[in-house]
Structures are given as structure tokens and as C-alpha cells.
Amino acid sequence: MRALIPVNKVVGHVRTIRNGLVLALGITMTALGASACSGGGEQQPPAAANPNEHVDLTLATFTEFGYEALIPEYERLHPNIKITHRKTGQGGPYHEELVTKLAAGSGLADVTALEEGHLSDFMDKGSKFNDLSKIGPADASPDRWLSWKYDAAKTKDGKLIGYGTDIGPLAMCYRKDMFKAAGLPDDPEAVKPLFATWDSYFAAGADFVKKSNGKAWFDSASQNFNAMVNQLPEGYIGSDDKLAVENNQGIKDAWAKVTDAVTKGESAKLTAFSNEWNTGFKQGAFATKVCPAWMLGVIKEQAGPENAGKWAVTAAFPGGGGNWGGSYLTVPTQSKHPKEAAELAAWLTAPEQQIKAFQAKGTFPSQVKALSDPALLSYTNDYFGDTKVGALFAEQAKKVQKPQYKGPGDGQIQENASSPALQAVEQGKSAADGWNQMVEAAKKITR
Amino acid sequence: MTVLDKVAPEGSKAGERTSPRPTFRHRLSRWDVKVSPYLYIAPFFILFGIVGLFPLLYTAYVSLFKWEAGSDDPDFIGLDNFKELFADAQFWKALTNTVSIFLLSSVPQLIIAVLLAALLGARLRGATGWRVGILLPYAASLVAIGIIFANLFGPKYGLINGVLQTIGLDPVDWQANRFGSHVAIAIMVNWRWTGYNALIVLAAMQAIPKELHEAALIDGAGTWRRFWNVTLPLLRPTLIFITITSTIGGLQIFTEPKLFDAMPGSNNGGSTNQFQTVTLYLYQTAFQNADLGYASAIAWVLFLIIVLIALANFFITSRIASAPAVKVKKK
Numbered sequence: 003m004r005a006l007i008p009v010n011k012v013v014g015h016v017r018t019i020r021n022g023l024v025l026a027l028g029i030t031m032t033a034l035g036a037s038a039c040s041g042g043g044e045q046q047p048p049a050a051a052n053p054n055e056h057v058d059l060t061l062a063t064f065t066e067f068g069y070e071a072l073i074p075e076y077e078r079l080h081p082n083i084k085i086t087h088r089k090t091g092q093g094g095p096y097h098e099e100l101v102t103k104l105a106a107g108s109g110l111a112d113v114t115a116l117e118e119g120h121l122s123d124f125m126d127k128g129s130k131f132n133d134l135s136k137i138g139p140a141d142a143s144p145d146r147w148l149s150w151k152y153d154a155a156k157t158k159d160g161k162l163i164g165y166g167t168d169i170g171p172l173a174m175c176y177r178k179d180m181f182k183a184a185g186l187p188d189d190p191e192a193v194k195p196l197f198a199t200w201d202s203y204f205a206a207g208a209d210f211v212k213k214s215n216g217k218a219w220f221d222s223a224s225q226n227f228n229a230m231v232n233q234l235p236e237g238y239i240g241s242d243d244k245l246a247v248e249n250n251q252g253i254k255d256a257w258a259k260v261t262d263a264v265t266k267g268e269s270a271k272l273t274a275f276s277n278e279w280n281t282g283f284k285q286g287a288f289a290t291k292v293c294p295a296w297m298l299g300v301i302k303e304q305a306g307p308e309n310a311g312k313w314a315v316t317a318a319f320p321g322g323g324g325n326w327g328g329s330y331l332t333v334p335t336q337s338k339h340p341k342e343a344a345e346l347a348a349w350l351t352a353p354e355q356q357i358k359a360f361q362a363k364g365t366f367p368s369q370v371k372a373l374s375d376p377a378l379l380s381y382t383n384d385y386f387g388d389t390k391v392g393a394l395f396a397e398q399a400k401k402v403q404k405p406q407y408k409g410p411g412d413g414q415i416q417e418n419a420s421s422p423a424l425q426a427v428e429q430g431k432s433a434a435d436g437w438n439q440m441v442e443a444a445k446k447i448t449r
Numbered sequence: 450m451t452v453l454d455k456v457a458p459e460g461s462k463a464g465e466r467t468s469p470r471p472t473f474r475h476r477l478s479r480w481d482v483k484v485s486p487y488l489y490i491a492p493f494f495i496l497f498g499i500v501g502l503f504p505l506l507y508t509a510y511v512s513l514f515k516w517e518a519g520s521d522d523p524d525f526i527g528l529d530n531f532k533e534l535f536a537d538a539q540f541w542k543a544l545t546n547t548v549s550i551f552l553l554s555s556v557p558q559l560i561i562a563v564l565l566a567a568l569l570g571a572r573l574r575g576a577t578g579w580r581v582g583i584l585l586p587y588a589a590s591l592v593a594i595g596i597i598f599a600n601l602f603g604p605k606y607g608l609i610n611g612v613l614q615t616i617g618l619d620p621v622d623w624q625a626n627r628f629g630s631h632v633a634i635a636i637m638v639n640w641r642w643t644g645y646n647a648l649i650v651l652a653a654m655q656a657i658p659k660e661l662h663e664a665a666l667i668d669g670a671g672t673w674r675r676f677w678n679v680t681l682p683l684l685r686p687t688l689i690f691i692t693i694t695s696t697i698g699g700l701q702i703f704t705e706p707k708l709f710d711a712m713p714g715s716n717n718g719g720s721t722n723q724f725q726t727v728t729l730y731l732y733q734t735a736f737q738n739a740d741l742g743y744a745s746a747i748a749w750v751l752f753l754i755i756v757l758i759a760l761a762n763f764f765i766t767s768r769i770a771s772a773p774a775v776k777v778k779k780k
Contacts, residue, residue, distance in 0.1 A: 094714040098736050105518040105739075123739070273624075276711035277599065281606045414738060418717055425712070425720035429625035439721065446539070447738060 054082055057342050062088045062111035064096035067167065067329070068359030069350060076349060083342060093117055104130050110334045112343035113350075116164055118328045121154065122412035126243070128157035132333040132340045134347070135162040142348035151368040154405040155330050164330025165351040168365035170294030171399035172229060172324040175301060175386075179312045180289040184213040190316040190389070197318040200230060200259055203290075207268040210289060218270035218288040223260050223428055224421040225274055225292045230256035231420070232406060233321045238416070238444060239409025245448045247415070248441055257440075260424065261433035271428040280304045286312075294326040295366040295395040302385040315386050317394045323401025328368060366395055373399060411448045419443035505752075512745035518735075523742065530746035540747065542722055543730040544754075546631065550706070550726065551699030553635035558643050559691060563684070565643065566650035567676060580651070583644035594641060595708030602633040602709070624711050627723040634724060637705045642698075646691050653687035654680060693762050700755055703728040727751050 063069065073085050088111055090096040097120045103109040104127065116124060124131070134142070142165060144152050151166040174197045181188040186196070186206070196206040203226075207219030220226055231237060231253055238253070240246035247253055263269065270288040272279040282288060283304035291297065293315055301313055331347040333340050349355060356367035357375050372378060373396040381392030423440035427433055471479075512530050516523035534540055565583060573579055586594070601608045602623040610620035623633045657680060665675045706724050710717065716733035718725025725733075731751065735744035 092714075101518050101736070101739055272605070273711035275713045278603045278605050278607075278711065281603075285606070287605075417715075418733070418737065421712065422715075422717050422720040422722075426625075429622065429720055431721070 057083050057339050058086065059083060059113065059339060059343055059346055060086045060088060060111035061113045061115075061346070062090070062096075063115040063329075064090040064093045064117070066363040066365070067115065068361075068363030068365050071362060072350060072355055072358060076346060083346070085346070093120075097123075104334065108336055110336050112333065112337040112339055113347045114332050114334055115167070116330045116332050118154070118170075118325070118330070119413050119416075121164075121330070122239075122408035122410060123414070124163065124332075125157055125408065126410045128159065128161045128163055130335055131161070131163040132335055132337070132344065133161040133163070134165060134333065134344055135160075137333070137340055138162075138165070138344040139348050142351070146351075146353070146370065147368050148370060148373075148399060148402070150325070150402050150405045151328070154408070164332040165347050166368040167329045167331060167351055167356065168327075168359070169325055169368040169399060170296055170327030170366065171395045171402065172319045172326055173293045173295075173315050173394060173398050174318055174320075175291040175293035175297065175313055175315045177286060177289045177312050178314045180214065180217065180286065181210075184210050184217075184289075186210060186213075188314070190314055193316055194318040197316065197320050200226075200256075200320040203320040204259055204263045204268065207263055207290075208266045211267045214289075216267055219263070219268035220290050220292070221270050221272050221279060221282060221288045222274045223264050223269050223271075223424040226263075227256055227260045227420060227424055228416055229292050229319075229324050229326065230260070230321065231416075232324050232326070233403070234406065237406045237408060237412055238420075239407070239412050239448070241407050241409075243409045245411075245444055247444050254437075257437055258433070261427050261436065264424075264428055265433070269428055273425060284309070292326070295391070295398075296327060296364065298383055298386060298391060299364060302383075310385055311387060313386055315383075315389055315391060315394065317397050319398065319401070322403065323398055325399075325402050328366070366399075368399075411444075414447045415444045419447060508745045508748050511741055512743075512749055514742045516740075516742035516745075518739035518741050526742070530743050531750070534743070534746050534750060539722055539725075540727070540730065540750075543718070543725050543727045546627075546706075546718070546722075546724055547700060547702065547726045547728075549628075549631050550634050550638070550702060550724070551696070553631055554638040554642075555692070555695045555699055557635075558639050558646060558695065559688065561639070561643050562646035562650050562691070563681075563688075565647035566654055567680070569647065569651050570654050580648060583647055585644070586641050587645045589641070591641070591704050592708065594637060595705055598633065598637045598640075598705075599709050599711075604711075624709075624719060625723070627719075630709065630719060630724040634702075634705050634709055637709070638699075638702065642695070646695070649691060650684060650687055653684055657683050689762070689765075693759070696758055696762065697755065700751070700758070701728050702726050703732065707732075 061069070061073070069087065073087055077083060077085060090099075097117065100110070100114065100116070100120075101123065104124075135144075146152075147166045148169070151169055152162075155164040155166065156162050174193075176188075176193060178188040181193065186209075187193050195202065197203055204219075210219050211217065234250070234252040234256070236246060236250060236252070238245065238247045238250075264271075270282055272282045272287060283301060284306055286309070291301070293301075298315065305313060331351055333343040333347060337343045351369070353367065353369040353371035353375065356365070356369055356372050357377055359365050360367055360372070360381075361377060367373065367375075367378065378392040378396060380390070382388045383391045419440045423431075423436045423443065426439060427436040431439070511523075513525060513527055514523040515526050515530075569576070569580055569583070602610075604610065604620070604622045604624050607623070609623070613620055621629045623629045661679050661683075662675055665679050670678065703726065706718050706726050706729055707716065709724065710719060716725075716729055716737055718729050722730075727747065728751070731744050731747045734740050734747060
């Protein structure tokens with residue numbers, strides 16, 4: 003789900019409208035594309051372009067990147083460049099189309115955005131993207147970004163396939179009123195010990211369920227499990243690109259802890275981003291929520307004005323820190339103007355521009371300089387009791403450890419193996435059967 | 450032709466001067482007669498070849514490879530995809546789901562459509578209004594229907610469970626319960642298609658000669674008896690047509706189960722694939738797992754299953770359809 007979330011947060015279901023069309027297109031395109039591929043991928047070296055030559059660039063993004071006002075600005079600075087911005091509403095179909103066009107060998111924009119959760123599907127296709135550390139401008143050096151953000155887009159052989167745009171550092175959101183009613187501390191500072199480790203988090207949950215007459219502690223098991231797995235040194239796929247889930251003790255422990263919490267009634271059993279989950283916010287169906295920066299907007303929208311002031315966010319996260327969501331800008335080798343495209347991508351992901359994007363659409367910047375920008379640090383959220391959320395999430399962003407290696411299929415496993423299996427456990431399956439279901443599904447995905 | 454063939458060489462021997470060579474115009478008109486019919490029907494076959502036959506054959510070709518979308522060199526693996534597919538529990542589960550949803554939708558749909566048609570055929574005020582009315586669900590957007598029904602059947606906050614609890618029944622987990630999810634999806638399908646089928650049946654009903662009913666009436670047959678012994682037998686060909694179309698549609702059902710899943714955009718068909726259909730599995734394999742070879746194998750097996758069922762339908766049809774025809778002739 004990590005992959006789909008930022009994407010679905012706006013309108014969950016609309017993306018499906020296009021699936022029939024995408025399917026039809028996909029079939030024809032793959033058919034055509036396969037033959038086009040075999041024709042041979044000619045790859046001309048980036049020619050030293052005449053600086054005054056007119057260049058048409060395309061930029062493809064999904065949901066909201068906040069680039070609308072930036073594009074005319076770039077065109078003013080570079081009169082010879084004309085940018086066409088292609089926006090897609092939903093990330094799911096956007097990435098499916100991306101896979102198809104990558105296979106077809108044509109049709110991708112010169113600058114193509116890529117979501118962090120889908121990154122694992124593209125890291126083994128490094129040959130289809132330009133190495134930005136080679137063709138990009140000098141000012142886009144590694145120290146511009148948080149190191150974990152930068153490193154996550156480096157392939158095994160050291161190619162940089164994308165410049166980081168935004169991130170989703172994790173904090174904890176909780177219902178102050180429900181905490182109070184259950185006799186738990188409710189001040190953002192006082193609740194921090196509850197959210198120190200996953201053990202303390204689930205123990206507090208069991209306590210909460212007892213004291214609140216069976217109210218749930220969290221929304222959905224997979225939301226916690228995904229964050230736990232992401233904190234481990236190794237994920238579903240080992241560094242040798244083989245499935246490692248069966249022998250990964252860390253994942254087994256996380257599974258045991260989460261499913262134990264489910265048995266104790268801590269889960270509201272609401273599938274994340276479903277209609278029922280949305281209703282759950284309104285009904286106050288759960289007391290805590292794994293909270294990346296962009297989740298504040300989701301909570302405000304779903305819980306609505308009638309629950310204003312009940313939600314709070316605190317600068318603590320079980321097990322340290324984490325990240326969920328955020329994107330990269332890539333320059334596929336299909337691009338006819340890789341150098342100009344890389345320059346555009348570098349400019350858009352510079353701290354000055356990302357701060358503007360943050361002010362426009364709330365995308366949380368991944369650039370070190372942007373994280374200490376006064377505009378970010380002074381940013382407050384009135385729905386969460388005027389907390390300085392900009393500073394809070396900047397602090398959380400620095401707690402993220404080095405990125406876990408995401409082998410091919412990692413995002414798929416989370417979406418189609420672990421999340422459904424946890425949902426099955428919430429629907430009554432035993433923890434052991436659920437584990438087997440996950441392992442089987444993961445084997446199938448990586449076969 | 451044989452006559453010409455014999456004459457021609459003779460003529461050429463007799464005197465090259467006397468037989469005029471066929472002029473260009475002459476030849477053109479001969480070609481016109483021979484070739485034109487093929488040219489006239491060519492657009493269909495060319496289009497069919499490009500968008501129908503080529504993908505079909507190419508799919509068969511792709512199904513022999515381990516072919517990941519975007520990978521440069523797919524490996525030829527022969528029939529391994531098919532071997533794996535036949536041992537794939539998820540595929541059989543998807544096929545069972547598909548058949549189950551198909552039966553749960555088609556059978557009630559047919560019965561209700563006939564009864565509805567009978568009601569609409571009776572003398573009603575504003576008959577056209579009623580007839581158009583039952584077609585309305587068909588005109589509604591499938592996606593809108595999907596979203597609304599998924600909401601109605603929500604396990605925790607859904608309206609249906611709310612009603613069930615109000616009247617003292619246990620709520621059903623429409624997502625988790627396999628049979629429950631099939632029923633919910635079948636209701637979605639029925640809601641959309643029953644009216645459409647009822648109109649087709651109604652049209653067939655009105656084509657039944659009045660004299661038959663009058664004769665039966667004189668023989669003392671009541672309403673029910675006339676419906677059972679006159680109307681229904683004469684509807685058989687129409688019912689078979691409806692069965693065939695709903696079979697083809699039912700085996701390819703996709704949008705309803707996809708939208709029904711609580712996880713937005715998911716192709717899993719529930720947490721344990723409890724309502725994943727074959728097309729949904731095919732779609733997931735191709736466009737989510739990017740496993741084009743395996744997806745092509747699924748597509749081909751689904752195609753063969755549909756062909757088999759279509760053939761079975763054809764034989765049953767040709768047997769049953771002949772029966773009422775004989776009756777009418779006797780009249």
C-alpha cells in the first residue's frame with residue numbers, strides 16, 4: 003500500500019475508471035512495443051546543444067507536485083525551452099502506464115516522476131534511465147538531499163536514476179479526547195514514551211483497549227507492519243535480489259507483534275483508504291495512526307470539521323523514524339534532450355523550488371537546505387491545534403536511518419502479499435496461516 | 450472455363466490475326482468482377498486481422514516465454530507457463546469464483562427478467578415509461594454503480610448491514626465471506642442487466658401471435674397456464690440468446706469485483722482472492738506483476754474455456770431451438 007497511498011488520498015476510486023481503457027491500450031502497446039524494442043535501441047550521446055536552439059520538453063507528474071507556478075518561471079529563465087506538463091490524477095494507473103511505455107521504448111516524458119513505493123519496480127531497469135550523477139548539472143550534488151533520500155535512487159551499479167522531490171517522514175497521530183477518556187496522557191510531550199518502541203506502542207494499545215471498552219488502538223494492521231518492515235536493515239528481498247522473507251527474523255518478529263495486537267482487539271480492521279476507513283475517521287473508530295507528513299491532510303479531510311481539535315501529532319515514532327511516500331524525477335533514456343531534461347529536473351528539485359512547491363501543495367521537501375527554511379519551520383496546522391508541523395516533520399525526517407535495499411518486487415509484495423494477508427488475519431485467519439499466505443504470495447510475485 | 454480453355458489454344462493456332470487481344474478495359478472489368486467482392490469485405494478482415502487475429506496469435510506466441518514487461522530478452526520456456534497455470538491454485542480459485550458469480554447472477558436474472566417482461570406486457574398506464582424505467586440501471590455508469598454498491602455492502606458502516614441489524618439479523622462481512630462477496634457482486638450485475646434482458650424478452654413476447662393465446666383461452670386455459678404452456682415455449686430461442694450473451698459477459702466479469710475490493714485499486718479480489726475473477730487475475734498478472742508470458746497463458750486458457758462453453762451452447766441451442774419451430778409450423 004505504501005506505493006498507492008499518496009496517490010489515493012484524494013479520490014480513492016476514480017482511478018479505476020480508466021482501467022478498461024488502460025488494459026486495451028496496454029495490450030496493443032505491448033504488442034507494438036515488443037516489436038519496436040527488438041528493432042534496436044539507438045542511443046545517441048547527449049549532443050552539445052546550441053544554447054539558443056528551441057527545445058520542447060515534457061514533464062509528467064501524478065497527483066499534486068505543486069509545479070504549476072514553477073514551470074512558467076523556468077520558461078522565463080530559459081526562453082528557448084517550452085515545457086508541456088502532463089498531469090495524471092492517480093498514481094496507480096500512472097505507474098502502470100509508465101511500465102508499459104518503458105517496455106514500448108517510446109512515449110515517456112523527458113522528465114518523468116516516479117513514486118518511492120514503485121521505485122523497486124524500476125531499480126533493476128536502470129539501463130532505461132539516464133544516470134543523473136553523470137549528465138546532471140554540478141549544483142545537483144549528493145549533499146543537496148538527505149542522504150537516505152538520495153541513496154534510495156541509486157542502482158546497484160551506482161547509477162542515480164532520479165532526483166528526490168518530496169518525502170513523507172513518519173510521526174504519530176492520535177486522538178487526544180480518546181486518550182484522555184481512557185486515562186492515558188494526552189499531551190504531545192507526555193505521550194512520547196508510549197510511542198518509543200513498537201513493544202511500548204502495542205502494550206499501550208492493549209491497555210487502551212481494556213480501559214476504553216474495546217475501542218481500537220490503530221486503523222489497520224498493515225499500516226503498522228509496513229512501517230516496521232521498512233525500519234529493518236533488510237526487507238522482503240535480500241541484497242542478492244532473491245526473496246528473503248522466510249528467513250528474515252525481523253519480519254517474522256514484526257508479524258508476530260502485529261498479529262498479536264490484532265488478536266487483542268487493537269485493530270479497527272479498516273482497510274486503509276477504503277470507504278469504511280474514511281468513515282472510521284469520522285466515527286472515531288481508532289485512537290492512533292501512523293502519520294507521514296501528508297497524512298495530516300487526509301485526516302483533516304476525512305475526520306472533518308466536527309472532529310477539529312481532537313487529533314494531535316507528536317514528534318515520536320516507534321522504533322526511531324521512517325518514511326512513507328515521496329517521489330523522484332527521472333530522465334528516461336527515451337528522452338531526445340536528456341541534458342536539458344536533467345537541468346529542468348535539477349532546477350525543480352532545488353531547495354528554493356521545493357519550498358515553493360511545499361507552500362503551494364504541501365509536498366514535504368527532501369532537500370537539506372529546505373528543511374531549515376523559515377517558511378517550513380514556521381508552518382503550522384490549525385486542525386492539529388496549531389502545532390508547528392513543519393518543524394516537527396523536519397525533525398522526524400532527520401531520524402530516518404539509511405534506506406533499506408528494495409529489490410525487484412518489493413512494492414508488489416507489500417501491496418499484494420503482506421497487506422492482503424494481514425487483512426485476512428483481521429478477518430479471522432490465524433497468524434500462522436496468514437504468514438503462509440504471505441510467503442506463498444511473495445514467492446509467486448518473485449518467481 | 451473448360452470450354453474456353455479448349456477453344457482458346459485452337460483459336461490462337463488458327464490465326465493470330467483474327468482473335469483480338471483482350472483490351473486493357475476488358476481485363477479491368479474482368480478483374481473487377483473477380484476481385485471487387487474481396488476488396489469490399491477486405492476492410493473488415495484487415496481490421497480484424499490487426500486488432501483481433503494478430504493480438505490473439507501474438508498472445509499465443511508470448512505465452513511461450515517468460516516475458517517480463519520491459520525486459521530486453523524474454524526466455525523461451527515452451528509450455529511451462531501452461532503447466533504452471535494448471536497447477537496454480539489461485540487460477541482455479543479465480544475460475545471457481547467466476548463460475549459462482551456467473552451462476553448467482555445469470556440464473557436469478559433470467560427468471561426475474563421473464564417475470565418482469567410478463568408484468569410489463571400486461572396492460573399498464575404509461576407503458577413506455579415503465580419500460581424505459583427498467584432500462585435505466587443499464588444506462589448508469591458501471592463505475593458509479595460499483596462505488597455505490599461497494600458502499601452499500603460495507604461490512605462495518607454499510608447500509609445493507611445496517612438494515613440487517615435493524616431487523617434483528619446478524620451482519621454479514623460482505624468482504625471477508627466468500628459466498629457473501631459473490632452474492633454482493635452478483636446483485637450488482639443483476640441490478641444492471643435484468644432490465645435490459647427483460648426488454649428483450651418483452652419484445653419476443655409481443656411477437657407471439659395473439660391467436661395462440663385466444664385459442665388457449667377458448668380451450669379454457671387460465672393466465673398462468675397460458676404463460677406456462679404458450680408463452681414460455683415460444684420464448685425459448687430468446688432465452689437461449691440471453692443465456693449465451695450472459696455467459697460470455699459473465700465469464701469476463703472484471704469491473705464489479707475490482708471496484709468491490711475495499712483496498713482501493715487492488716486487483717487481489719479480497720484478502721484471500723475470495724472474489725478474484727479470471728480476468729482480474731489476468732489483469733493483475735499482466736499489468737501489476739508485469740508477467741506478460743503468464744498473463745498470456747491465462748488469456749488463452751480463458752479463451753479456450755469460452756470457446757468450449759460456446760460450442761456446448763451451440764449444440765444445446767440447435768437441439769432445443771428446433772422444438773418450438775415445429776410447433777409453430779403445425780399451427
